[in-house]
Amino acid sequence: MTTVLSVNEVSVRFGGLVALDGVDFKVKASEIVGLIGPNGAGKTTLFSTLVGIVRPAQGSIFLEEDRIDGSAPHVIARHGMTKTFQNTALFPHMSLIENVMTAAVVHASVKEARLEALACLDKVGLSPFANHSPQSLTFPQKALAEVARALATKPKILLLDEVMAALTHVEMDLVMDSLRKIRDQEGIAFLIVEHHMRAIMGLSERVLVLNFGRLIADGPPDEVSRDPQVLTAYLGHGHA
Amino acid sequence: MKQALIVTVLVALGSLVAGFVFDANSYPIRVLCIVLLTASMGQAWNLVGGFNQISLGHSAFFGIGAYVTTVAQVKFGLNPWLGLPLAMIASVLFALILSVPTMRLKGPYFALATLAAAEACKIAASVMGITGGPQGLSVPFVGDSWAMMQFRYPGTYVPIFVGLFAISSIVFAWLVSSRVGYFLRAVRDNELAAEVAGVATFKTKLFSSIVSAALMAVCGVLFAQFTYFIDPETVFSIPNVSIRAALVVIIGGVGTLVGPLFGALLIIPLEELLNASLSDSVGGLPPLLFGALLIVVVLLKPAGLTSIRVPRMGGRKS
Numbered sequence: 001m002t003t004v005l006s007v008n009e010v011s012v013r014f015g016g017l018v019a020l021d022g023v024d025f026k027v028k029a030s031e032i033v034g035l036i037g038p039n040g041a042g043k044t045t046l047f048s049t050l051v052g053i054v055r056p057a058q059g060s061i062f063l064e065e066d067r068i069d070g071s072a073p074h075v076i077a078r079h080g081m082t083k084t085f086q087n088t089a090l091f092p093h094m095s096l097i098e099n100v101m102t103a104a105v106v107h108a109s110v111k112e113a114r115l116e117a118l119a120c121l122d123k124v125g126l127s128p129f130a131n132h133s134p135q136s137l138t139f140p141q142k143a144l145a146e147v148a149r150a151l152a153t154k155p156k157i158l159l160l161d162e163v164m165a166a167l168t169h170v171e172m173d174l175v176m177d178s179l180r181k182i183r184d185q186e187g188i189a190f191l192i193v194e195h196h197m198r199a200i201m202g203l204s205e206r207v208l209v210l211n212f213g214r215l216i217a218d219g220p221p222d223e224v225s226r227d228p229q230v231l232t233a234y235l236g237h238g239h240a
Numbered sequence: 241m242k243q244a245l246i247v248t249v250l251v252a253l254g255s256l257v258a259g260f261v262f263d264a265n266s267y268p269i270r271v272l273c274i275v276l277l278t279a280s281m282g283q284a285w286n287l288v289g290g291f292n293q294i295s296l297g298h299s300a301f302f303g304i305g306a307y308v309t310t311v312a313q314v315k316f317g318l319n320p321w322l323g324l325p326l327a328m329i330a331s332v333l334f335a336l337i338l339s340v341p342t343m344r345l346k347g348p349y350f351a352l353a354t355l356a357a358a359e360a361c362k363i364a365a366s367v368m369g370i371t372g373g374p375q376g377l378s379v380p381f382v383g384d385s386w387a388m389m390q391f392r393y394p395g396t397y398v399p400i401f402v403g404l405f406a407i408s409s410i411v412f413a414w415l416v417s418s419r420v421g422y423f424l425r426a427v428r429d430n431e432l433a434a435e436v437a438g439v440a441t442f443k444t445k446l447f448s449s450i451v452s453a454a455l456m457a458v459c460g461v462l463f464a465q466f467t468y469f470i471d472p473e474t475v476f477s478i479p480n481v482s483i484r485a486a487l488v489v490i491i492g493g494v495g496t497l498v499g500p501l502f503g504a505l506l507i508i509p510l511e512e513l514l515n516a517s518l519s520d521s522v523g524g525l526p527p528l529l530f531g532a533l534l535i536v537v538v539l540l541k542p543a544g545l546t547s548i549r550v551p552r553m554g555g556r557k558s
Binding site: 051053072073074077078082083085089090091092093094098101102103105106107109110113149150152153 | 417418419422423425433436438439441
């Protein structure tokens with residue numbers, strides 16, 4: 001399987017604070033990778049760095065063959081990598097379908113974009129709400145709408161930042177099924193930040209663990225969940 | 241959008257009819273010309289201000305447009321129709337130069353930077369010899385001539401102002417319904433999210449800015465041909481050009497097709513009425529009243545007059 005994302009020794013500093021320290025990993029096409037870590041571990045910073053919002057101080061990032069670190073977010077999105085926002089960032093004065101169309105019109109005509117946007121909304125079960133305002137949606141629906149908008153960019157890899165927060169177990173299962181289906185049908189890889197261990201362990205084929213900006217584990221979910229370094233990061237020395 | 245287009249077409253046709261029916265030298269026809277010019281200026285401003293970039297520097301594009309054609313006509317004998325594209329090019333070039341440092345600014349920082357640029361243009365025009373300095377330039381009248389864009393009476397200008405209004409409205413309607421319209425609305429709502437969704441936010445803002453500058457330059461050209469005299473204090477005026485363009489849009493409805501028209505239809509006749517009745521007693525009152533009107537509209541109808549819905553006759557059917 002081809003490698004879609006290569007992150008090579010990436011470091012990010014905010015003044016004197018080292019937010020990411022030599023982070024190094026790869027994601028293969030169609031792979032679902034979970035990214036976990038305690039609060040402040042650097043997960044959101046890593047996502048922001050991957051999509052070009054934050055520039056790395058060191059290291060390189062490749063999307064397939066193309067080096068993308070230092071590129072603007074819209075360039076990276078057009079290359080095939082985008083993210084959703086933890087606190088959702090839909091366009092409040094545009095309907096749901098217009099939100100999704102905005103990403104689709106980047107590569108399609110307005111007419112084609114409407115059809116593409118409807119298809120993307122359908123994939124996450126939101127097509128009945130196409131003409132609704134984002135403000136009328138529940139938080140889980142907003143998170144899924146962001147997934148639909150991200151899908152409209154035609155990504156090779158999609159970074160999901162806590163899209164399953166606030167979901168019930170039943171809703172979570174539905175979303176997990178949808179993501180697996182999208183992966184199977186379209187070959188999109190996912191890198192998922194999630195605090196719900198049930199979602200991470202149930203969905204991910206591989207789990208990365210960040211702590212204080214450093215990658216401390218990378219492996220299958222059951223192996224990572226027994227890793228003493230991971231247990232120490234989450235529970236402290238006395239409990240590991 | 242369909243209703244707005246119908247209103248726009250009706251006003252354009254009504255203006256054309258009024259231009260033919262009424263006395264070409266009458267005061268109401270002159271006011272109609274100024275309404276159409278102001279609505280067009282508002283529409284040009286709307287392309288930038290309608291998408292969250294409150295510009296106070298649009299008088300720069302207006303003034304550049306007015307000066308380029310007038311200088312070309314007075315000093316080099318160039319026909320104003322040929323000067324028109326030159327004016328647009330000059331204005332677009334200035335917009336490009338201005339946009340590079342200012343487009344990354346937001347809110348009051350952007351407003352102040354654009355205001356400073358317009359003031360700088362006014363000072364430059366006041367000290368340059370070719371512009372006639374603070375005394376300004378008079379456009380020589382050569383008699384009624386479509387070829388020279390000059391007419392004795394305001395009524396003959398009506399088709400030209402209707403044309404300007406139609407073009408600015410078509411450009412706005414086309415831009416908003418095209419992919420650029422989606423990008424502009426996305427940038428207005430959340431620039432970072434738009435960027436991450438693949439929208440080239442800087443290019444989008446730059447594009448709307450140069451289209452806006454080109455339209456504003458055309459307004460400046462027609463103003464110079466209409467008044468036969470320009471000076472830096474008039475055509476680079478922040479209150480009379482930049483703020484007036486913003487005012488009619490904010491009162492009419494920001495980011496809407498008919499907002500500038502509604503705003504101009506209210507503000508210009510009201511201003512003329514107030515000036516006629518109060519200029520002898522309290523001359524400074526009209527700007528104060530418009531300031532108060534702006535506050536009332538922003539507080540009560542932040543989406544402008546276009547958001548007012550007229551209740552249907554007979555109420556809702558059960």
